[in-house]
Ligand SMILES: *Cc1c(COP(=O)(O)O)cnc(C)c1O
């Protein structure tokens with residue numbers, strides 16, 4: 114890649130000499146395990162083709178550049194590398210650990226009005242906005258989710274908006290996925306605009322990994338769309354290791370916070386990635402220094418293929434105790450586990 118001129122501003126899309134457009138980075142992501150190993154100076158046999166047939170490899174290049182070449186244990190590599198361990202069956206790990214398929218919204222308050230809407234918690238509703246992601250995280254609890262059969266059509270969206278408008282108990286809509294920021298700015302603006310028509314709605318929350326994966330995604334238009342709505346808008350970024358947050362990511366997060374949109378983080382506790390105190394301290398300090406508040410530390414959902422990532426709850430609880438010793442209270446996330454059918458996430462440690 115040519116050197117950037119000093120004044121280059123990656124916020125401005127498509128200007129010659131700036132970083133590639135985020136859509137170009139999405140399209141240019143690596144999907145071939147052999148190419149991944151070659152680019153990272155790793156022996157080809159550390160990637161499992163069988164695992165990547167089960168859940169395909171997908172990794173965008175801005176993230177790839179933060180991985181240490183030649184290190185098979187790099188914490189960023191482990192999150193995206195298809196490995197043979199994924200093929201081992203383990204008791205207690207299933208394809209749909211949260212029992213979302215089919216009758217997505219079992220439990221209160223009420224049956225799910227749409228298949229792509231997860232309505233499990235009081236006053237807030239989660240929309241599986243899109244199937245697309247910028248990366249395939251090997252531990253993802255939706256790695257077996259039947260996205261393809263559940264594509265969100267235009268008429269489906271109309272029904273979602275109508276159901277939301279008809280339910281005055283709803284205060285918040287959570288756009289999740291997949292990754293809602295794989296949608297372009299106009300589509301997001303359209304969705305947010307439709308949501309603002311429900312007078313009882315106060316807040317919108319976006320859960321995304323894209324600002325970490327491809328920081329160019331935080332365009333000037335995106336920050337404007339998030340800033341301009343009457344709804345209080347929150348962004349929750351999924352980030353698991355301090356090394357994921359390079360200078361471009363830091364700047365991207367800063368642009369969102371500067372627009373007046375609070376940014377929080379969610380992290381999955383992962384064996385080999387962030388299961389040492391030093392890793393978690395470095396991550397949460399990095400985040401609060403960028404004005405991002407750590408919100409959740411998730412216990413791994415027990416999805417088939419991800420058993421080797423599991424850190425036992427007793428170990429997580431001990432890490433939490435040590436984190437509280439080390440960090441200001443606002444830098445310590447809530448350690449939680451998801452329980453099928455429960456009306457909130459279950460607090461641990
Ligand atoms: C995690 C989650 C939410 C959000 O929970 P908060 O406690 O508001 O962070 C909402 N709906 C579903 C289905 C969830 O899994």
Ligand code: SF4
Nearest residue numbers: 246249250253291322
């Ligand atoms: S970005 Fe989120 S939804 Fe997509 S694969 Fe990773 S964990 Fe799963």
